[in-house]
Every structure is written in C-alpha cells, then in structure tokens.
Amino acid sequence: MAWPAQMVVEPGDEISGLPEEGNGQPAPTGTRTGPASSLENQEGRGQQGFEGPEKTLEIEFEPDVGHEEGLRAIRREQWDAILEQAQCHILHQRGNDHFDSYVLSESSLFVYKSKLVLKTCGTTTLLRCLPLLTVVSKNYGLNLEWIGYSRKNFTFPTDQTYPHTSFAEEVDFLQGMFSGSAYVHGPLNSDHWYTYVADDCKKSTNAAADRTLNMMMYDLEPEVAQNFYKTDKIQTGEDVSSRSGIKSVLPNAALQDHLFEPCGYSMNALEGQAYYTVHVTPEPDFSYASFETNVRLPDYDALVRGVLEVFRPRKFTMTLFGEDSGIEDIKQSPFDYSDIACGPTSASSTSARYERTLKTTTNFSGDYFSQMGNWVREQSAAAAATPT
Amino acid sequence: MAWPAQMVVEPGDEISGLPEEGNGQPAPTGTRTGPASSLENQEGRGQQGFEGPEKTLEIEFEPDVGHEEGLRAIRREQWDAILEQAQCHILHQRGNDHFDSYVLSESSLFVYKSKLVLKTCGTTTLLRCLPLLTVVSKNYGLNLEWIGYSRKNFTFPTDQTYPHTSFAEEVDFLQGMFSGSAYVHGPLNSDHWYTYVADDCKKSTNAAADRTLNMMMYDLEPEVAQNFYKTDKIQTGEDVSSRSGIKSVLPNAALQDHLFEPCGYSMNALEGQAYYTVHVTPEPDFSYASFETNVRLPDYDALVRGVLEVFRPRKFTMTLFGEDSGIEDIKQSPFDYSDIACGPTSASSTSARYERTLKTTTNFSGDYFSQMGNWVREQSAAAAATPT
Structure with missing residues (x-):
C-alpha cells in the first residue's frame, strides 16, 4: 500500500474536546417500555439502549x-x-x-x-x-x-x-x-x-457515477414500530417486509429479510448491480430505521417519499456520497427541496411534511462529493397523525 | 433576550476529543529568524509564535x-x-x-x-x-x-x-x-x-443580501513579507499600503493603516457602507495575512486575484458567509472555480495558480449560508516564482 502510516496529531496540534454525540435529547431513563433486547446477539447491547x-x-x-x-x-x-x-x-x-x-x-x-x-x-x-x-x-x-x-x-x-x-x-x-x-x-x-x-x-472509470443514498430515521410512529415485533401474526422477515410496506417500495428486488427475536428487522435486497438495505430498531425509547442504496436513479424523490411513508419518523438525516459524475446524473435531487412531503399510507394516517433545517455539500478534490441534510417533521402534521 | 441559557452538553452527550487545531506542519522550533515581536502590545504573544x-x-x-x-x-x-x-x-x-x-x-x-x-x-x-x-x-x-x-x-x-x-x-x-x-x-x-x-x-430586510468574504492566507513569499517590516524606507502604515500594492486593490476606499514595531500591519478601509480590513503577520515561521470585506460585488474574481497578487501565499482558506439573497446577487463566485490564477505583479515574480482542494457549502434554515474552501499554490509555479 502506498500510504504512509501518518499520525493525525501533528506537533503543535491539540486533541481538544468538541461538543459531540448524543441525540440532543435526554437519555432514556427508567421509563423504558420496550423489550429488553432487539437482536439475537446480545453481546453488542450497551447499558442504556440499542x-x-x-x-x-x-x-x-x-x-x-x-x-x-x-x-x-x-x-x-x-x-x-x-x-x-x-x-x-x-x-x-x-x-x-x-x-x-x-x-x-x-x-x-x-x-x-x-x-x-x-x-x-x-x-x-x-x-x-x-x-x-x-x-x-x-x-x-x-x-x-x-x-x-x-x-x-x-x-x-x-x-x-x-x-x-x-x-x-x-x-x-x-x-x-x-x-x-x-x-x-x-x-x-x-x-x-x-x-x-x-x-x-x-477512482476508476467503472466506479464513476457511483453514489450512495442513506437515510437515518429517528422516532418512528408507534403504529409503524409495531410492524417490527414478532407476534402471532408476524412470524418472519417476509411477513414484516409485506406488512410494513417495504416490499412495495422495492417491487423488483430480491429480498433477504430477517426478523429478530423479540423485535428488530434487517433486510438486504439485490437488484442487478444495486443493493438496498434496511435496518430497524423499533423500541420506543430509541426507535431508529436506516435505508441505504447504491441504485443509480435519475430521480430519487419517489424512493425517498416511499421510505418516509413506511417509517414516518419524527426526524431524519439523509446523506448522498459519490462521484461528481454521479451527482451530475441526478436530474432531481431530494436535497434540492427545503421540504419533502409524503402522503397518507393508510386510512388512519395523514400526510406528513418534513422541513429541512440544514444542508451541507462538500466537494473533495478527487472528484467526489458528499451531501448531508437534516429534516424534521412539521409539528402540526405530526400531531394530526398521532391522535390523542 | 429571548434565548434560554442552554447547555451544549445534553445528558447522554459525550465531550469527546476530536483531532483539532494546528496547521498540519511541525511547530516552529529554534529556527526562527524573524523578529521577536510583531505587535506593539506584547501581552498577547504566546510562547511559540504569533x-x-x-x-x-x-x-x-x-x-x-x-x-x-x-x-x-x-x-x-x-x-x-x-x-x-x-x-x-x-x-x-x-x-x-x-x-x-x-x-x-x-x-x-x-x-x-x-x-x-x-x-x-x-x-x-x-x-x-x-x-x-x-x-x-x-x-x-x-x-x-x-x-x-x-x-x-x-x-x-x-x-x-x-x-x-x-x-x-x-x-x-x-x-x-x-x-x-x-x-x-x-x-x-x-x-x-x-x-x-x-x-x-x-434577519431583517435591510440586512438582506449581506455577505462577508474572508481570505486567510498562510506562508507569504519572503519578498512580499519584507513589505511589512519597519525599515529606513518603510516608516508608516501609508508607506506599506502603497508599497505592498494594497492601496491599488482598494483605489476608492479611505484607508486607516498602521505599521507595528518592528513589523506587522493592520488596515481598515471605508467605502460607503462597505468595510475592508487587512492584517499581516510577516514573520517567516508563521507568516499570515487576512483580508475581509462586506462589500457587495456581483463578481469577486478581480478582488480575490488582486489580494492574492499582493500576498502570494503558499495556501489560503476563503470563506463566504451571508444571506441567501446575498449569494444570489453574486453572478461570478470565486468558489465556482476549482483553480484561481493570478498574474505576475513585478518583473521578478511569475504567475501563480491555486488549486482548490476542498469546498463546503452549508445552507442554514434561517435563509443564510456559508461557503468555505481551501486552495494550495501549485508546486511548479511556486518553485518558479522563488528562484533558488
């Protein structure tokens, strides 16, 4: 390998504290109502939550x-x-x-x-x-x-x-x-x-136009989270993929889906050269779902809205990372809009609107780029969708 | 004031070390050849350099x-x-x-x-x-x-x-x-x-279209740095403004220039609603010059090139911060180019070309934005400009 082993800390540098980490909310305390474990392998479970x-x-x-x-x-x-x-x-x-x-x-x-x-x-x-x-x-x-x-x-x-x-x-x-x-x-x-x-x-020409879209979604709606627990009606990953609507978002992909005991879900999907992957942690105190794909679409809007309609998070972070030629391929980027709306998916749900609170774009010298944005669900729509 | 006093460290957060600070080069050691002090007020001087x-x-x-x-x-x-x-x-x-x-x-x-x-x-x-x-x-x-x-x-x-x-x-x-x-x-x-x-x-409408351009330039050419030392020929800030070429870059502004003892230079300039400010630390081990202005130009290219021609740094970081309406006013942004070229300014100097190694753009929800980029002088041009 051509890289020298180089220390990040140069003389004159300071390893200094930066405000870091955490979700900006108090950590869950004794109010947990979810199951004790969402994954079969419990070795990875920490003290506070998954x-x-x-x-x-x-x-x-x-x-x-x-x-x-x-x-x-x-x-x-x-x-x-x-x-x-x-x-x-x-x-x-x-x-x-x-x-x-x-x-x-x-x-x-x-x-x-x-x-x-x-x-x-x-x-x-x-x-x-x-x-x-x-x-x-x-x-x-x-x-x-x-x-x-x-x-x-x-x-x-x-x-x-x-x-x-x-x-x-x-x-x-x-x-x-x-x-x-x-x-x-x-x-x-x-x-x-x-x-x-x-x-x-x-980066080699056969990797050109590569790009990866990643959505990291927090605080799923309770009725959505229910889809990712093992119950009498939900026994397999396949059950979850159908019932949650994930299968409908990826109608042409071959799904590898897995339901964990007592809850939690992982799915890989193969579609030609493209992969998709979904992982869901449904426990209410730290519910989270991720969606990632390297599929090359000219327009990601329908996909992004489809994913949001499945999970209906309170907030999400979306990233797009790839070759400059990859972003040039994209005619309609979900980063172009300050708002993203998605429609009702069932009789009991309403439409939701997500407001972008921040967007960053970084252009690297090696002809690749990253975009990152934060979106938060508008309060009124969220309140309407969760009747009290 | 409407802001609550809010701690940045939320429960569950971590104050964690991040690689930070330093200029990516070893700190100057005993090789200093510059004067002991660049500013009249020496209280602010640290142990290592200014x-x-x-x-x-x-x-x-x-x-x-x-x-x-x-x-x-x-x-x-x-x-x-x-x-x-x-x-x-x-x-x-x-x-x-x-x-x-x-x-x-x-x-x-x-x-x-x-x-x-x-x-x-x-x-x-x-x-x-x-x-x-x-x-x-x-x-x-x-x-x-x-x-x-x-x-x-x-x-x-x-x-x-x-x-x-x-x-x-x-x-x-x-x-x-x-x-x-x-x-x-x-x-x-x-x-x-x-x-x-x-x-x-x-932000109020009379602040709309506000923007601030800032150039932070490192490692000035030695023949440039000489302009910012007090000598027999250079006695006042006005002498420096003329001799360095700074006055020519801002022909219509009223200059307040100050030469420090034994070296170092500060300049504020007033031009209608716009300010310009230049500060120079010429000592060779940590030479630095900054240029900042809130002038509203549709095209900053000539200004940016003019400043680079005055200081001829080895590298610089440029930032642009302002209202969204401010960036929309800019027809030709220096951030649009991956390279910035500037011409020879004297018989003994040659042209220089700066390559952009990184650019980031952040869009905030309050309708303002920041851009930041790093540029490095191309080796060949730098070598040619400093005959050995």
Whole structure:
C-alpha cells in the first residue's frame, strides 16, 4: 500500500474536546417500555439502549488487479474471521451476477469484485476488521485504493468501546493505516455525520457515477414500530417486509429479510448491480430505521417519499456520497427541496411534511462529493397523525 | 433576550476529543529568524509564535429599536471597557455616514447602527467581551437578535487561554448566553474553519443580501513579507499600503493603516457602507495575512486575484458567509472555480495558480449560508516564482 502510516496529531496540534454525540435529547431513563433486547446477539447491547445508527465502511480496490474474482474470492471462513473482529457474524448469504449480499447479526455486508460495503450497528467494533481484511485482500493480490468510513453521532456514545469511543479515536485508528481526511457535517451539538476518506487513486472509470443514498430515521410512529415485533401474526422477515410496506417500495428486488427475536428487522435486497438495505430498531425509547442504496436513479424523490411513508419518523438525516459524475446524473435531487412531503399510507394516517433545517455539500478534490441534510417533521402534521 | 441559557452538553452527550487545531506542519522550533515581536502590545504573544488567524464576532441587533443612533451611540470609554475584556485596545478611530471603524492593537472593530464586527488575533480573549457588551447594548435599549462567531483552526492552540483553549470551550461559553449551533467546515486534521451561529430572528430586510468574504492566507513569499517590516524606507502604515500594492486593490476606499514595531500591519478601509480590513503577520515561521470585506460585488474574481497578487501565499482558506439573497446577487463566485490564477505583479515574480482542494457549502434554515474552501499554490509555479 502506498500510504504512509501518518499520525493525525501533528506537533503543535491539540486533541481538544468538541461538543459531540448524543441525540440532543435526554437519555432514556427508567421509563423504558420496550423489550429488553432487539437482536439475537446480545453481546453488542450497551447499558442504556440499542445503538441503531450504523458505522459504515466502503472500500474500493484497484479493478482487474489480483485474483480474477476479486473480493468475491474471499472464502466464507475468512469473512467469518474478519467479521469476528467487529463482533458480528453472518446470518444469511445470497448472491447474483454482480455481488454477494450478507445479512449480519448486526447489519450488512455487500461484496463486489472490487468494492465492499460493511455496515454494523450496536456496539460492534467495525474498524477492528481492517487489519485482517488488509492481510486477506493482499493474499488475493488485491490493491486497496480508496476507503471511506462514516457514521451518525451516536445516541449512546459512552456504550462504545475501542476504537469507537470518540471520532478522534476512530480517526487515529484509521490514520495508523491510511493517510486521509476527517470531517464533521452538520451541527456539532445536534444531528451530525462524521466521515473519513483516504484516497490513493483517481477512482476508476467503472466506479464513476457511483453514489450512495442513506437515510437515518429517528422516532418512528408507534403504529409503524409495531410492524417490527414478532407476534402471532408476524412470524418472519417476509411477513414484516409485506406488512410494513417495504416490499412495495422495492417491487423488483430480491429480498433477504430477517426478523429478530423479540423485535428488530434487517433486510438486504439485490437488484442487478444495486443493493438496498434496511435496518430497524423499533423500541420506543430509541426507535431508529436506516435505508441505504447504491441504485443509480435519475430521480430519487419517489424512493425517498416511499421510505418516509413506511417509517414516518419524527426526524431524519439523509446523506448522498459519490462521484461528481454521479451527482451530475441526478436530474432531481431530494436535497434540492427545503421540504419533502409524503402522503397518507393508510386510512388512519395523514400526510406528513418534513422541513429541512440544514444542508451541507462538500466537494473533495478527487472528484467526489458528499451531501448531508437534516429534516424534521412539521409539528402540526405530526400531531394530526398521532391522535390523542 | 429571548434565548434560554442552554447547555451544549445534553445528558447522554459525550465531550469527546476530536483531532483539532494546528496547521498540519511541525511547530516552529529554534529556527526562527524573524523578529521577536510583531505587535506593539506584547501581552498577547504566546510562547511559540504569533497567532495571526483572527477570532471574529458578528452581532446584529433589531433595527430601529432602542437608541436612534443604535450601536454608534456607545461611548468611547464604554468600547474601551468592552475591548479590555478581550485584552486589546483602540489605536485609531474613523467614521463615515454608515459606520465607525476602529483599528485595534489586535485587529479591528466595525460598528454600524444595528451591526458590529469585531476581529481580534493573537491570544486575545474575544468572547469575554460578550457579557459586558450585552449589558451596555441593553442600556441603549438595543435588542440582540443574531450572533455569529468564527475562526480558523489555531496554529498555536496551546497558547490560548479561557474561553478559547478549544472550540468545545468556546461553544460552552456561547451556549451559556445563547442557543445556537456549532459547525466545523473542512478537514479536521488540516485547514478547517469553526463557526457558531445563534439566530433569534428572520434577519431583517435591510440586512438582506449581506455577505462577508474572508481570505486567510498562510506562508507569504519572503519578498512580499519584507513589505511589512519597519525599515529606513518603510516608516508608516501609508508607506506599506502603497508599497505592498494594497492601496491599488482598494483605489476608492479611505484607508486607516498602521505599521507595528518592528513589523506587522493592520488596515481598515471605508467605502460607503462597505468595510475592508487587512492584517499581516510577516514573520517567516508563521507568516499570515487576512483580508475581509462586506462589500457587495456581483463578481469577486478581480478582488480575490488582486489580494492574492499582493500576498502570494503558499495556501489560503476563503470563506463566504451571508444571506441567501446575498449569494444570489453574486453572478461570478470565486468558489465556482476549482483553480484561481493570478498574474505576475513585478518583473521578478511569475504567475501563480491555486488549486482548490476542498469546498463546503452549508445552507442554514434561517435563509443564510456559508461557503468555505481551501486552495494550495501549485508546486511548479511556486518553485518558479522563488528562484533558488
């Protein structure tokens, strides 16, 4: 690898406290009414509540270098060993001509020939995968050339362990392996998004027009959250996908859905070269749902509204990250509007309107960009939708 | 004032270390060749070098409320007391129909009827002005409705004192008085810009189209830096303004220029409603120049290139902050280009080209925005301009 091991802390630098983390609300106390656990693997559960918001790694390797299958040549036992570093494991595997999809005990892994996306939630230790992954990929002759790490501010930051106890610690860990740059997007004392990028290439032309849309949704409506608990009527992930409306949002995708005991839901979907993934933590004190996809649409409006209609959150953060040529492909960006409206989805629900409180756009020199915005549901509509 | 005293640290939050501060280069050691002091008031000088990059406060008051002269009614002895909190004092005063301009021992103060801009450099304690300023402005019946605080990452952060030892400390101080949001723009482990904004109003229509352009320039060419030392040929601020080319960049403005002993330069300029201000720290180990203006131009390109031709820095950070209607007024923004070129200014200099390494744009809900970009001089041009 061409990157020097470079410390993030230069002489003259200061490692200084910044207001960080938390959801801007008091932490839940003894008022919890939800179940004690939302996921089968309880090792990842902290003291205060379940950390739904995921840590995400995207790594790209030089195309057509090394093993002809690229990353897809990595064997299951090797993935098991790599994921063990993050304290999670594979529940289901499925593949198509373009990529392999894994539903994990905590979130998801997608493996293309020259790219992987790994998302893990809870108190998993995602970055600890990197040293072993680097060795394994080298064994297949693969050349890592781009890495991006990102996450929302944690709701329960003090539950995290090394190297995730702060963004500074995460950046130090990454700078021990790569030479990149770290950013905070959005207000430090409210909903913000951390990113770290190390770029050792002009991203290859076959990756051009790449973009990833991510929606991180908080405080789901109670009647929505009910769809993600195991009950007499809801026994399987497939039941949840149908009943919640998720299947209708992705009518052409092959779904891998999983319902956790006693609640919680993970879904990966495959549609040609595109992946979709949904993860839901339904407990009322810290309910959260995420939606992410790399599908290349000229217009994301219908998709974004469809997702909001499924989850009806009180607030959400949306991010778009990709190649400059990727954003140029987008004719109608949901970031262009200060408001997003979505219609009623059932007789008992009403329409909802989300007001954008902030938008940031960052243009990097390597011809890629990120956008991040915060939206909050307008009070009147929310009140109307939740009759008292 | 309508703002509650709200702590930035909510329950569940974490005050966590972020990689912060420093200029990404080793701190100067025993290799200093510059003079021991660049400013008359040496109290502000730290152990390592002079902190050129300024702290900036912009405060707006409700128009046509309180004293008919607004902030301009505040008496000199009151300003003296307020500025004493920041550990600086007034050197020169000048006014026109629209505002009063003060050159300070460390940077500048501009006072309009319903707005003030206060910039202080070194180890001044700018935020400590706020409690007294709040009392004094209330005594004149004025109603504070918008406050913005911003600064670059410090080169010598450990020289700063309370409440400026970290951005977290600054934000805590501000949140003790206001309810605002804090941001970091740009890479945390390189050149970044901190902002804090508390907005208690729809900014008034007479403030609409407001915008402030700020250039923070590092590592001036040695032959440029020579212009800012007191010598036999250079005795006054006026000498510096002419010789450096600054006067030519602002041909229609009334200049208040000051040359410090043995080096360093401050200049305020008045042109109708617009102010310009330039501050130069010429010592080679930490040379720095800043240029800021609120002039409303449809095209800033000539101005930006003119400033770069005067200072010829190795790198600079540029920011633009203002009303949405202000950016809409701008037909040609220097942020639109990935490169900025400026021509040779003398027989011995060559042209220089600056490459943008990053640009961020933040749109706030209160109809204002900020842009921030980092530019670095291309190596070849820099080498050619400094013959060895």
